[in-house]
Every structure is written in C-alpha cells, then in structure tokens.
Amino acid sequence: MPAIDVHDLTKSFDGFVAVDGISFTIESGEIFGLLGPNGAGKTTTIAMLATMQRPTSGAATVNGHDIVTDEDGVRRSIGIVFQDQSLDEELTAYENMDFHGRLYRIGGEVRRQRIGELLALVRLEDRKDDLVKTYSGGMRRRLEIARGLLHEPTVLFLDEPTLGLDPQTRNHLWEYIERLNAEKGITIILTTHYMEEADRLCDRVAIIDRGSIVAEGTPAGLKASIGGDVITIASPDPDAVAGLLTAPWVSGVERRDGQVTIRLENAEEHVPGIVTAIHQRSIGITSLAVRKPTLEDVFLHYTGRTIREEEASGREAMRMFHRAGRR
Numbered sequence: 480m481p482a483i484d485v486h487d488l489t490k491s492f493d494g495f496v497a498v499d500g501i502s503f504t505i506e507s508g509e510i511f512g513l514l515g516p517n518g519a520g521k522t523t524t525i526a527m528l529a530t531m532q533r534p535t536s537g538a539a540t541v542n543g544h545d546i547v548t549d550e551d552g553v554r555r556s557i558g559i560v561f562q563d564q565s566l567d568e569e570l571t572a573y574e575n576m577d578f579h580g581r582l583y584r585i586g587g588e589v590r591r592q593r594i595g596e597l598l599a600l601v602r603l604e605d606r607k608d609d610l611v612k613t614y615s616g617g618m619r620r621r622l623e624i625a626r627g628l629l630h631e632p633t634v635l636f637l638d639e640p641t642l643g644l645d646p647q648t649r650n651h652l653w654e655y656i657e658r659l660n661a662e663k664g665i666t667i668i669l670t671t672h673y674m675e676e677a678d679r680l681c682d683r684v685a686i687i688d689r690g691s692i693v694a695e696g697t698p699a700g701l702k703a704s705i706g707g708d709v710i711t712i713a714s715p716d717p718d719a720v721a722g723l724l725t726a727p728w729v730s731g732v733e734r735r736d737g738q739v740t741i742r743l744e745n746a747e748e749h750v751p752g753i754v755t756a757i758h759q760r761s762i763g764i765t766s767l768a769v770r771k772p773t774l775e776d777v778f779l780h781y782t783g784r785t786i787r788e789e790e791a792s793g794r795e796a797m798r799m800f801h802r803a804g805r806r
C-alpha cells in the first residue's frame with residue numbers, strides 16, 4: 480500500500496482553480512517534494528491531504544484512509560508542520576510538547592518518554608525548560624517538527640520547512656529531516672520553492688506550476704531528462720548571441736535577465752566554436768559558465784519561465800486577491 484495515493488485532485492475557490500487535477504503516488508519511507516513558486520498550489524494540495532480543506536473533486540488516500548470519508552483515520556496517522564507558527568511562546572519547549580501530548584491523550588509515562596526522545600532527536604534537550612520566546616527561528620522549527628511526531632505518525636507533512644531561515648540553519652534542519660526519515664522510517668511530504676532543498680532532500684520531486692504537475696521524478700532523473708550540459712553567456716547583446724545558436728547540437732536556448740542559457744550535449748567541445756562565432760560578429764561577452772543542469776533549469780524547460788519570474792507574478796496575483804478581498 481502506498482503511503483499517499485492521489486487521483487485527479489482539484490480545488491477551486493469561487494471558480495479560481497488553485498489545484499488542477501493532480502495525481503501522484505508516494506511510497507512508504509520516501510521523502511517526496513512538491514516544488515514550485517509561491518501560489519503554485521502546494522499548500523492547498525497538502526492542506527487537502529491533511530484534511531484541512533475539502534477537495535472540489537478527485538480522490539486521495541493517506542495510509543489507506545480516504546481523505547473525505549475517513550478524516551479521523553487520516554488525522555491519527557499524520558503529523559503536520561504548517562507555515563503558520565503555532566507554538567505557545569509563553570510556555571517552555573517541554574510544556575508545548577506536553578500540552579500537545581495531552582491533546583492526543585497520550586498517557587503520562589509514555590508521553591514523558593516520547594517527549595524526551597523527540598527533544599533529543601532534534602537536539603533541544605538542553606533547552607527544554609526555556610521559554611519558546613527565547614528560541615531562534617531554527618529552534619522553533621525543530622520543536623514544531625518534534626511536536627508533530629509526538630503521536631507517532633507514519634507520514635509527516637512539512638509546509639516550506641526552512642522558509643525564512645538562514646543557509647546554515649537550513650542545512651542543520653535538512654540533517655534533522657534526513658535523520659528522522661532514516662532512523663524512524665517516516666514518510667515525508669514537503670513543499671518548497673527552494674531548488675537546493677528539493678535537490679538535497681527529496682527522493683522524488685513533483686514540479687508544480689499554476690495548479691498542475693508539469694514534471695515528476697528523482698532530482699537526478701529530472702535533470703537528466705532535459706539533457707546534457709548548460710552554458711550561460713552574459714552579453715550586452717543577448718539577442719544577437721541567441722540568434723547565432725542555430726546548430727543542430729543546440730537542444731534549447733532561453734533568454735533571461737541579459738543572459739542566454741544554452742542546453743546541449745558535451746559543452747566543452749562546443750565552447751571554443753561558440754566564442755569564436757560571437758567574436759567574429761564583434762558581439763561582447765561579459766561572462767561564460769559551463770555547468771550541469773539544476774532543478775531551476777528543469778523548471779525553466781517545462782514552464783518557459785524561471786521560478787523568480789513566476790514568484791513575482793504570483794505576488795502580484797496575491798496583491799490583487801487581497802485588494803479584491805478588502806472591497
């Protein structure tokens with residue numbers, strides 16, 4: 480039985496389709512990522528799977544429980560850490576955990592033992608009696624994850640787990656997430672708009688854009704699917720550079736932010752020829768870099784946009800949404 484099985488899941492808000500008929504399966508023990516820009520529909524997707532929102536149509540099961548007809552079954556078997564902070568700042572870490580354990584009716588001795596174990600797992604045992612208001616952002620996130628595991632769920636939902644954290648704290652958090660997946664065998668579904676996060680953490684990734692899944696696979700498989708190498712050339716005249724790249728061995732050319740991104744096999748062989756052709760036409764080159772594709776290139780390949788452009792338009796849409804709401 481897969482941990483999560485999703486068929487044609489759709490969510491509309493007053494005619495606006497936020498999630499548009501998505502399907503995917505997550506096997507037990509996987510770390511699965513929903514990767515996409517702000518507003519792509521990631522949070523709405525996991526909110527439906529966690530039974531916080533009802534789908535408009537489609538179906539899904541979590542640990543074999545139907546998300547519409549067996550909400551309690553789903554809720555008992557999952558842990559959730561969503562973007563909104565929900566810790567009580569005026570309580571200590573231990574008290575926050577204890578309160579949550581009582582809500583789930585976990586008996587005294589078992590509760591104390593699990594709290595101890597989980598606080599050790601996220602390395603907060605030394606600070607367990609300090610008030611949460613004295614915690615850093617990374618410590619709070621670790622505590623939220625520990626709390627989400629208190630009732631021993633087999634599936635954990637993490638919505639943008641490292642949003643707003645500095646790179647070092649983000650790295651530490653990735654290690655905790657990997658550890659609890661490896662040591663406890665917990666299936667993890669996370670949303671992120673950080674390419675490096677999906678690449679580093681996830682066994683498999685679904686790239687989601689405007690409510691639809693545009694590509695799915697392992698990070699390595701997705702990068703391999705767009706083929707070969709990437710050359711990025713910055714130039715004062717990127718259109719002229721792009722115009723030269725008509726050879727059959729060029730499998731793709733994109734122009735973004737004054738740069739030309741070229742996809743091709745065996746880049747090293749072709750760099751001298753490309754540079755010569757550009758110089759012969761007296762076009763300048765500001766910089767040239769050869770690299771392997773990243774998930775950013777995969778996003779660009781399947782959507783024709785970079786994730787940054789998509790985020791800018793997503794923010795604009797959110798502003799419109801809020802303005803409309805105020806009227």
Ligand SMILES: Nc1ncnc2c1ncn2[C@@H]1O[C@H](COP(=O)(O)OP(=O)(O)OP(=O)(O)O)[C@@H](O)[C@H]1O
Binds near residue numbers: 495520521670
């Ligand atoms: N309750 C709601 N009513 C109307 N529209 C909504 C509602 N919730 C979400 N949306 C819209 O649905 C779209 C998808 O939102 P969602 O929060 O799922 O995106 P996301 O990919 O998780 O991005 P973020 O990381 O910013 O939350 C957005 O355009 C958003 O404005």
